[in-house]
Amino acid sequence: MTSTSARLKIGLSACFSHADPARSLFTNKTLQYVEQSIAHWIMSAGAMVVMVPCPTGETARGDVTLAHYAEWLDGVVMHGGADVWPGSYGEVPLKDAWLGDRVRDLYDLAVVEAFEQAGKPIFGVCRGLQLINVAFGGTLYQDIETQHPGAQQHRNAVTYDQHFHEIDMVPGTRLSALYPQQERVVVNSIHHQGIKNLAPGFDVEAWSYPDGVPEAIRRRPSRGKGYIAATQWHPEFRAKDTVALDDTPILQDFLAACAMAKVRPAPGHSPFQIRDRASRLLRQALLLRR
Numbered sequence: 001m002t003s004t005s006a007r008l009k010i011g012l013s014a015c016f017s018h019a020d021p022a023r024s025l026f027t028n029k030t031l032q033y034v035e036q037s038i039a040h041w042i043m044s045a046g047a048m049v050v051m052v053p054c055p056t057g058e059t060a061r062g063d064v065t066l067a068h069y070a071e072w073l074d075g076v077v078m079h080g081g082a083d084v085w086p087g088s089y090g091e092v093p094l095k096d097a098w099l100g101d102r103v104r105d106l107y108d109l110a111v112v113e114a115f116e117q118a119g120k121p122i123f124g125v126c127r128g129l130q131l132i133n134v135a136f137g138g139t140l141y142q143d144i145e146t147q148h149p150g151a152q153q154h155r156n157a158v159t160y161d162q163h164f165h166e167i168d169m170v171p172g173t174r175l176s177a178l179y180p181q182q183e184r185v186v187v188n189s190i191h192h193q194g195i196k197n198l199a200p201g202f203d204v205e206a207w208s209y210p211d212g213v214p215e216a217i218r219r220r221p222s223r224g225k226g227y228i229a230a231t232q233w234h235p236e237f238r239a240k241d242t243v244a245l246d247d248t249p250i251l252q253d254f255l256a257a258c259a260m261a262k263v264r265p266a267p268g269h270s271p272f273q274i275r276d277r278a279s280r281l282l283r284q285a286l287l288l289r290r
Contacts, residue, residue: 008047008258011069011076012039013111013128014054016104030057034079038125041236042077045251047258052076054107056283066110066279070118075227075258078108078128080234083193089139098142098193106285109135109278112271116226119266121257124230126191129217132230135271135278136219138199143192144213151211155192161237164244165189166209167216174229175205175216178249184209185245187233194232201225208232226266227257 017031032053039049052069070076083100086093088109093099108128112135115122124132130140141147144154156163164186169176171183179185195214198204206216219228235247272278 002046004048008074008255008262009072010042010047010049010255010258011052011073011111011115012042012049013076013079013108014051015079015081016054016101016107018101018103030059035081037238038077038079038234038236041247041251045255047255052111054282054286056286058286060286066114067117067276070114070120073115073120074262075121075123075254076111076115077254078112078122078124078131078230080126080128080190082127083142084127084130084134084140086140086142089134091139091142094142103285105131105134106278106282109272110282113276113278116228116271117268117275119226119268120261121227121254123228123254125236126232126234129230129232130191130193130195132228133195133199133202133217136199136201138195138202139197141194141196141213144194145192147196148194148211148213151213152208154189154194154208154213161188161190161234163189167206167233168209169206169216170204173203173205174218174253175250178253179245182245186243187215187231187245188237189232190234190237191232202228205229206231224267224269226261227254229254 012034014032019028019030021028034051042049055064082104083098085100085102085105088105108131144151166184167187168184201220202217203220204214205218208215215232217230219225235250
């Protein structure tokens with residue numbers, strides 16, 4: 001059995017259930033939580049999972065920051081969940097239903113900032129991919145089916161995690177190397193937003209077929225830049241049969257990068273030009289909500 005000290009410690013960004021006076025349990029309390037299957041997915045390879053809670057808010061006490069978590073942990077996975085607020089990438093919401101969660105955006109941006117500044121690997125899932133793209137200067141479709149010509153259905157509320165479509169891997173990418181001789185594969189599809197303009201410095205590693213929406217991205221390897229990759233699908237959601245792509249190579253690739261960074265972290269950089277900018281914006285926004 002692997003000793004505790006030898007195991008990787010992987011952060012997992014939190015989901016939010018904001019204070020609700022009508023909720024009968026935890027009435028008017030802010031809840032932060034993780035979805036079970038993504039924690040179990042990371043743990044399947046022997047890594048220990050630590051939720052990274054938002055350190056600021058109406059009940060904040062003490063001096064713990066996201067930077068402390070980024071220094072202590074070996075990498076972070078950015079969780080799926082609510083839509084990204086269009087204001088995060090300079091647009092006005094086209095529908096009230098697509099407002100997203102601005103507070104969670106600020107928190108997620110601060111998490112990405114902290115781990116990037118610490119030179120630790122970052123992996124994004126679904127919303128996590130979209131958030132990473134926005135953090136580094138990209139934009140999103142607020143709704144793929146109405147904004148992307150010829151779009152297929154990317155989310156089905158009834159079938160949910162058993163809704164699938166095909167993707168084409170881009171030859172010569174790291175993702176294609178993880179899956180040799182598998183150019184067109186099947187993945188789950190549980191999103192209605194997606195990448196419109198790709199962030200500078202990133203490459204698309206897979207496209208949805210046949211409508212051509214980015215389904216996997218990775219930061220371009222360059223000196224002094226750490227590991228950042230993401231998938232639009234949920235590798236942690238297992239299909240009831242064997243049609244979906246095997247999630248193991250993706251997880252092992254990320255954890256290998258975390259093991260390498262544990263020995264030799266990449267140089268720290270701020271994705272927002274000014275160090276700790278996202279963290280300060282998060283703190284200011286939550287103070288105003290008190």
